[in-house]
Amino acid sequence: MLEALRRQLSNGLFEMVIGPDREDKARSIHEAPGPRMFADDRPIRHVHADHAMFIGGLRALLLQSLHPLAMAAVAEHSDYRTDPWGRLQRTSLFVGVTTFGTEADAQQAIDKLARIHTYIHGTASDGRHYRADDPHLLEWVHVAEVDSFLRCHRRYGEQPLDDYDGYVRDMAVIARAMGIPDPPETTAELDERINAYRPELKGTAEAREAARFLLLKAPLPVIAKGPYAVLAATAVASLPVWARMPLRLPYLPISEATGVKLAGHALMRGLRWVTS
16 A cells, blocks of 8 residues: 555656656656766766755746846746646756756757747846847856755755765756856856856846745645645755845744754655655
């Protein structure tokens, strides 16, 4: 009975994150012949195979929303409200292919995303024009992801990573292929780049709406609501205070250092059991 429950939860989780054809997608990524962009022992494979990516992914979306132009592109051209899991599945597939797939498949996925970006442009609510293929905006999305994946792995990863700078360098390979000319290659450079963007960041109405949707209104089956609430709390707790205030997210240091942290580790253990 316990094994049947585990299988049910596992199938439901993977269908939500990857899609109903997850086994076909996994085979196409992992079993395709040819050289890979990253060797088996590279840090990027270690980090992206860990369940802490669930927390890191949600944190990245919250952090990315703070750039008004990046958020305008999402608000005007994304279907995150009507099809949030479709967007998640496409993102998961991109991460999987570029991390574990062949060089040819990884480059094809990058080229496809670049073509999509050329069609995403418009005017933000403050009157500024934006383009999704702007290298400056692409870099913000990139550094927010790298920072989020790295910090959440440090806090909730199953096995520590020996070379966090190596992870930043691995991600820089993908960034350059996407047209970002000078991505950070060390954790120190990553911190500097994040801080350099801070004067451009603010909590717009679109960003706060997206945060509310992601944290409180995501369409979920009843069985997933409790675990997702823990996931949301851990994602928020991993954000710096300066990123929470514009989104009107709470800062509860004592609770976050005790109850939220313990709940986050418990959630990670549960996810590892479900997907074992």
